[in-house]
Amino acid sequence: MNDNSVIETNEVQPIARICGEPLLEIPQDLYIPPDALEIFLDTFQGPLDLLLYLIRKHNLNILDIPMAELTQQYMAYVEMMRVDQLELAAEYLLMTALLIEIKSRMLLPNPKTETEEEHDPRAELVRRLLEYEQMKYAATRINDLPQASRDFNVIQVWVEQQAAAQIPNISMDDFRNAWAAILTRAKINRHHQIKRETLSVRAYMSQVLRDLGGRDQVEFYELFSPAATIAEVVVIFLAVLELAKELLLEISQSLDSDIIYVRSIDAAS
Template structure:
């Protein structure tokens, strides 16, 4: 028996730099706030209770109140008297644990109307809700956060705005031109003569025809009695005006009709 006691007493209380320390030095100084850092690791009494339950593998749905209360009070007693502002909520939970423990020791006669009520039910509900919120907070904290896991960089890129020309289907424009050319061939004369036609003059004529109108159908710019040469020059005048951005050619998405409008008039 003496050998067992001597073996226990010879166990070191701590190790410093690998060297065993057999007894606590008499001049060891413990700061008054030495336990403050330990207590700050818990976010409140529910956090401390949940820590004790998980540490000792207790069933949260069937909490042994006597064991849990004793462990909880051991932690609370480590708080200093001058730390009441930190220990107030912990002391309140201590009173609640003692109340639950006392209610479980008292007999609970059941009547025909009242059902048996577990005094631990409210505490278990609060612990489960707190554990869910704590787990969700840990998952959110694992998500990448700006200025913690990565930095936000703002890059200024100068962009030159490009002018978007109106979209028109080239096949429809070609079909419209073929239809006008076919109509002009019907009015072809057999008199052979040289016609001096000016594209610039027809450009002015097209602009005059567009004056006062928001837009004009492509076919209306060609006279039904125009010859092939006049139709060709008129078409070249329209293309030249579109090239010089003096008019705009557009197409209706519903009917496919081609329209021409003067940009100055818009």
């Protein structure tokens, strides 16, 4: 093995980079303010948050709190906060007084009668701590959920699109009733003279398309002339059905009324 193949490097790692340039050692004339190296204590949302922190940190039983130990630790933290953050001392001092009161009540004898049950002075404090712990846990769970502008961005896209008017489909019963009404109207013009009429369904199909030309839609009854005979009514009706079968016209019905409409497919598109 060639010794030249092994190259040892003892590069000095920079302690910082200023404007992209590595800084290998601390300048001798660097001034550090006295408060720059101040140790910040854990921030708390209130006295209950501090009590809960002390209980969990020292593995205390929240249902059987040793008040002497907890009060001593709590007052030590309050004293440290009072030095630098005097405005926070008021609410914390109120909790200090409560802890001292509970501690004193536990040291004093608690005479009780036969009808009275023993009351633990810590019961109210334990209840407040448990409720606060539940609310803090719930707040943490909510904060872990994805939030807009923090975990993701909401993108809105505006698309100009005109919705086509949708007319509901006609039911067969309504269509049958409309046909019966037209036949009833056509019977008024009936007569007993027998003659042979040559009626072309194709011719009436063209006539219906001409009647619908240039119009958005017409009522179904308008396709049948009041003076039309029964034979003409039947042929016109067959012409409408044939046009609908060949997808040359559309039959629909209004939502708010029972009026039946007919329109050509060219007008609908």
